[in-house]
Amino acid sequence: MKTRILGAVLGIAALSGLLVPSPAQAKDGVSTARVNPAGAHGGGSVRATVDFVNRKKVVFRNFTVRDICPGDNLPVRARIWWKHTDGTTGYSAWKWDRNGCSDKGTNFGNVTRSGSKSISKVYLQVAVNFRPGQWVYDISPIRDNQYT
Template identity: 55%
Template sequence: MKTRTLGAALAIAMLSGLLVASPAQARDGVTSGRTQRPSGGNGYARATVDFVSRTKVVFRDILVRDLCPGDNLPVKARIVWKYTTGSWLTGSWRKDTNGCADKGNNFADVTLSRSRAISAVTLELCVYNKDHDFYCVNTTTRYNQYVHPGR
């Protein structure tokens, strides 16, 4: 009897709009990107973004991968964040230097906790063709739902 009553109450709450997705479910997710450079040097980067508050975000399961050709040059990615003031800052590089035969480098979770509100985050992904010839792209930008509700 209790199960049937609970199920009915839950169904009524859902139908009446009382249960809605929380903001944390709306903007968190995967940020990923791939370079496709005609002269070679392709790479891939991915992380799952989890905004915890206005000032804290966790990057989970960061992956950086060299997609060939096997040129023995690194592919690297770093965390990039934007404050509500409009200024962008960057974290330290994470590299895949193992060549294109592997599955990339997986890195531990990174928690970014600041004293100011973080507006948005992305990853910057760079690939090399020569020692000083590199090409960079940004992955999908994720906006902090605690700063930008509804965005």
């Protein structure tokens, strides 16, 4: 009888441990940002799954830029920002959605950032050209690298 009770208690404890997020789960995950300019009909969004591999490498899986309908013929672009542990920052080249009002946007696949410096934080930035020469921006929540 004691063995069965002990087994049940250990089983419940093990299952409970599986349901509690670990620090790695809290750091990696889906990041999104969206812009809806006031007075515009559409907007733009960016989405990627952030996957920190180690201190110096992060993969943005299915990096997707999307023009939000209804069609407004406004350009949409997005990029990745990162901050190093020494306080310096960097960013990727802009990626553009040039498909108009496609439901899926433009998927650029996996984008990898790695280098000689440790990466402490990352986020995504999206921009919509509201009027000629006037861009409206938004950023995703900042993700911390659990390996630094």
